[in-house]
Amino acid sequence: xxxxxxLTQQAGxxxxxxxxxxxxxxxxxxxxxxETAVVRVTKIFKGPASLAQFAGQRVTVVLxxxxxxxxxxxxxxxxxxxxxxxxxxxREVGNVPPEATMDSQVNSAAQAGSDxxxxxxxxxxxxxxxxxxxxxxxxxxxxxxxxRRISEHDPDWWVSTIKVDSVEKGVHSGATKDIxxxxxxxxxxxxxxxxxxxxxxxxxxxNRDQYSKSVPxxxxxxxxxxxxVALLERVRALLKSGQ
Amino acid sequence: xxxxxxxxxxKSMSGETNQDSEPNLAVNPNNPLQIAATxxxxxxxxxxFAPIFISSDGGLTWALNAIVPGAVAGASTADITAKxxxxxxxxxxxxxxxxxxxLNVLRTSNYASATPMTILETRGSEDQPWVQATTxxxxxxxxxxxxxxxxxxxxxxxxxxxxQSLNAATGAAPAGFGxxxxxxxxxxxxxxxxxxxxxxxxxPVIHSSGRIYAAxxxxxxxxxxxxxxxxxxxxxxxxxxxxxxxxxxxxxxxPPVGDGLAGVRVVRNTSIxxxxxxxxxxxxxxxxxxxxxxPKNSSRVFLAWADFPGGKAPYTIxxxxxxxxxxxWSGDLRTVANGICPALAxxxxxxxxxxxxxxxxxxxxxxxxxxxxxxxxxxxxxPIVLATVPSATPVATFxxxxxxxxxxxxxxxxFYGVFSANNTPNMAHxxxxxxxxxxxNFTTQTLLNVDNKTPVAVSIDPFFFSIAETxxxxxxxxxxxxxxxxxxxxxxxxxxxxxxxxxxxxxxxxGPVQPVVPVEPIEPAKPLKPK
Numbered sequence: 001x002x003x004x005x006x007l008t009q010q011a012g013x014x015x016x017x018x019x020x021x022x023x024x025x026x027x028x029x030x031x032x033x034x035e036t037a038v039v040r041v042t043k044i045f046k047g048p049a050s051l052a053q054f055a056g057q058r059v060t061v062v063l064x065x066x067x068x069x070x071x072x073x074x075x076x077x078x079x080x081x082x083x084x085x086x087x088x089x090x091r092e093v094g095n096v097p098p099e100a101t102m103d104s105q106v107n108s109a110a111q112a113g114s115d116x117x118x119x120x121x122x123x124x125x126x127x128x129x130x131x132x133x134x135x136x137x138x139x140x141x142x143x144x145x146x147x148r149r150i151s152e153h154d155p156d157w158w159v160s161t162i163k164v165d166s167v168e169k170g171v172h173s174g175a176t177k178d179i180x181x182x183x184x185x186x187x188x189x190x191x192x193x194x195x196x197x198x199x200x201x202x203x204x205x206x207n208r209d210q211y212s213k214s215v216p217x218x219x220x221x222x223x224x225x226x227x228x229v230a231l232l233e234r235v236r237a238l239l240k241s242g243q
Numbered sequence: 244x245x246x247x248x249x250x251x252x253x254k255s256m257s258g259e260t261n262q263d264s265e266p267n268l269a270v271n272p273n274n275p276l277q278i279a280a281t282x283x284x285x286x287x288x289x290x291x292f293a294p295i296f297i298s299s300d301g302g303l304t305w306a307l308n309a310i311v312p313g314a315v316a317g318a319s320t321a322d323i324t325a326k327x328x329x330x331x332x333x334x335x336x337x338x339x340x341x342x343x344x345x346l347n348v349l350r351t352s353n354y355a356s357a358t359p360m361t362i363l364e365t366r367g368s369e370d371q372p373w374v375q376a377t378t379x380x381x382x383x384x385x386x387x388x389x390x391x392x393x394x395x396x397x398x399x400x401x402x403x404x405x406x407q408s409l410n411a412a413t414g415a416a417p418a419g420f421g422x423x424x425x426x427x428x429x430x431x432x433x434x435x436x437x438x439x440x441x442x443x444x445x446x447p448v449i450h451s452s453g454r455i456y457a458a459x460x461x462x463x464x465x466x467x468x469x470x471x472x473x474x475x476x477x478x479x480x481x482x483x484x485x486x487x488x489x490x491x492x493x494x495x496x497x498p499p500v501g502d503g504l505a506g507v508r509v510v511r512n513t514s515i516x517x518x519x520x521x522x523x524x525x526x527x528x529x530x531x532x533x534x535x536x537x538p539k540n541s542s543r544v545f546l547a548w549a550d551f552p553g554g555k556a557p558y559t560i561x562x563x564x565x566x567x568x569x570x571x572w573s574g575d576l577r578t579v580a581n582g583i584c585p586a587l588a589x590x591x592x593x594x595x596x597x598x599x600x601x602x603x604x605x606x607x608x609x610x611x612x613x614x615x616x617x618x619x620x621x622x623x624x625x626p627i628v629l630a631t632v633p634s635a636t637p638v639a640t641f642x643x644x645x646x647x648x649x650x651x652x653x654x655x656x657x658f659y660g661v662f663s664a665n666n667t668p669n670m671a672h673x674x675x676x677x678x679x680x681x682x683x684n685f686t687t688q689t690l691l692n693v694d695n696k697t698p699v700a701v702s703i704d705p706f707f708f709s710i711a712e713t714x715x716x717x718x719x720x721x722x723x724x725x726x727x728x729x730x731x732x733x734x735x736x737x738x739x740x741x742x743x744x745x746x747x748x749x750x751x752x753x754g755p756v757q758p759v760v761p762v763e764p765i766e767p768a769k770p771l772k773p774k
Contacts, residue, residue, distance in 0.1 A: 011288075012286075012287075012288030012289035012290055012316070013288040027255075027306065028304075029297070029299060029304075029306045029355065030306075030357075047288065048287045048288060048289075048317075049258065049260075050256060050258040050259040050260070050261075050287045051258060051287060051288070051693075052258065052692075053258055053692040053693050053694045053697050054693060056694070057693055057694075062357075079288070080286075080288050080289065080290040080309075081286055081287055081288035081290070081307075081309060082308075082309060082357055083306055083307065083308055083309075083357065084253050084255045084256050084287065084294070084306060084307035085253045085254070085255060085304070085305070085306030085307070086253060086254045086255065086304065086306075086680070087254075087255055088255040090288070091357075147399070147438025148438060149368075149396050149399070149438060149440060150432060150440060150465065150517065151370050151394070151396075151443065152370070152371075152443060152519055152527065152529070152530075152642070152643075152647060153321060153339070153344065153370060154519065156519065184519065184642075185520070185639070185641050185642045186519065186641065186642050187265075187283055187319065187321050187641050187642070187643070188321045188339075188344060190640060190641035190642070191317075191318065211342075211343045211344045212343060213344075
């Protein structure tokens with residue numbers, strides 16, 4: 001049986017609920033089967049803001065087979081959204097009996113997941129430095145670097161010079177480091193860090209973007225690639241644990 | 244005429260505040276109650292699959308069905324369009340995956356099923372897949388034929404491409420799909436860039452006869468100030484794109500009038516600003532293009548694009564038509580200043596629908612209009628205003644704000660379309676009415692969460708609409724009768740002064756008639772005695 005930790009990592013919506021009816025559905029566009037159950041949500045442990053008000057609401061869960069839950073029984077469900085209509089239908093990754101400590105277990109697992117994501121990002125980084133950002137400006141591409149394509153999904157590279165305080169990973173000897181970032185607000189890039197003058201923190205520099213494409217120079221591209229200065233000790237701890 | 248406008252966000256998503264922009268629509272010709280739609284909508288709970296919108300009641304209600312591969316938590320696809328085959332009930336999709344920006348061509352035989360769509364084709368260095376599909380009922384076996392316009396950087400500088408399959412419904416991947424470069428001229432992006440290319444919008448459209456048109460921009464220059472010089476090109480294939488030299492049925496006039504190459508240049512060297520930032524309100528511009536063919540006349544085509552007329556603002560949509568299969572074109576039938584996202588469709592009886600969005604009120608308002616013409620825009624129809632909403636709210640979280648495109652189609656005599664707009668529940672914003680599936684209070688103009696109490700911030704939502712029972716009879720020529728000579732007006736004699744009416748004295752009450760005393764009989768006169 002998977003642990004709460006593992007289930008939490010796999011699930012986007014985790015809640016406690018009481019089974020009201022087996023073989024039923026709250027969604028007119030999603031037919032009931034022997035594996036669907038209508039449950040009433042009593043607590044939400046993890047989920048997006050858009051589902052934060054689902055406590056007290058009825059939800060249809062597509063249960064894993066064989067179904068062992070009974071009507072009237074409560075459980076903590078680890079799920080992903082499947083069908084969002086008049087009613088919400090989720091597919092469970094798994095469920096476990098309710099526990100008083102479930103909230104803290106899920107929070108702990110979620111934090112671990114977050115740490116894991118950052119650890120992975122640190123491991124992929126070519127260079128990790130701390131410092132403060134200078135005023136950004138448009139990056140002028142090396143004309144010998146080859147033709148550039150024009151697309152609404154162009155990252156529109158800008159450059160900022162970081163006054164380096166420390167090198168946390170990799171090799172860098174200068175007092176400053178030029179870093180690129182996607183200035184574009186296109187759907188493909190809007191979540192990338194947008195560097196502003198005076199930003200101080202840890203910079204996770206990569207030679208590939210989040211889509212695994214090469215970049216002209218060291219760049220921050222993923223939302224995790226800039227960590228505010230207040231999180232430096234966490235970054236250092238994760239760097240150490242990831243080694 | 245019945246106009247239906249529906250906010251597509253379902254009730255269970257009442258708490259969402261995404262920027263659900265750039266919508267597209269697929270109505271099943273075999274059953275128009277079945278409709279799929281797409282937008283930049285992420286799966287709220289993450290997971291490996293992004294959602295499409297589905298309706299099984301003709302667009303009155305909607306649900307999200309998470310079946311699109313390549314999702315990333317919190318992110319939508321980077322591009323997505325979808326279409327149904329003609330009679331197969333198969334839904335085809337073209338996406339730029341959220342996880343690696345690769346092109347995927349997708350297919351599902353049941354758009355409402357929870358089973359993820361099948362990946363038929365994958366290719367990197369791509370942009371803006373634009374899906375069109377039909378069932379070739381006149382061809383043996385009635386195969387599904389699918390045409391996906393896309394900008395394939397692998398073939399630069401000629402990047403305008405159609406990935407097509409002549410039998411797409413059932414085969415294993417790639418199900419016959421493969422790319423065909425349709426650009427005939429070598430674009431240039433000098434002086435700003437050394438690599439030439441076509442613009443992102445490559446728009447195929449299918450006629451049931453097997454005639455396929457495609458519109459695209461041929462960039463001839465790209466200035467350091469981000470001003471494109473471009474030709475608007477329409478090419479054509481008359482046999483499903485299946486020959487040895489596909490998409491060469493329509494040639495530019497021979498030199499010196501033209502260059503004789505495949506694809507008629509409807510407009511040459513027009514100026515188009517390429518602005519991937521807030522340019523019109525909070526929206527970007529640079530590649531707006533649409534084409535439609537009359538289902539009952541494969542030579543009747545309408546085309547719309549946007550540019551800077553004469554190289555000067557405002558950014559303007561142009562609408563033109565051809566009645567000879569794209570060989571020659573009309574002048575501007577309509578122009579829309581500060582317009583974006585033109586979308587064209589022609590219904591079964593030849594009515595032309597022209598959908599667009601326009602920034603009005605000095606930049607304060609985005610309006611979504613549709614114009615429907617029964618006479619091929621010989622006269623300008625009165626626009627039907629579907630939405631008129633604030634342009635400054637909400638603040639954009641990414642571009643495109645409303646979309647690089649919206650969509651219009653027609654099944655029979657009904658137009659179906661989709662657009663994105665500010666979702667404030669305010670009836671004044673929707674002059675032809677609107678239905679919200681998500682919780683909303685129109686009195687307080689407040690969106691409400693699933694608990695129907697907690698307020699939710701305004702965002703951009705997709706709106707479905709249909710316009711049914713459209714009867715727009717062609718305007719018959721007016722025969723002008725000769726004007727008859729008007730006879731001289733006879734002099735009217737002066738009006739005599741009417742004397743004042745004398746006041747009439749009050750009628751005196753007549754007293755009761757006194758009974759008449761009976762006259763006593765007079766005795767007969769006695770004879771006089773003789774004197």
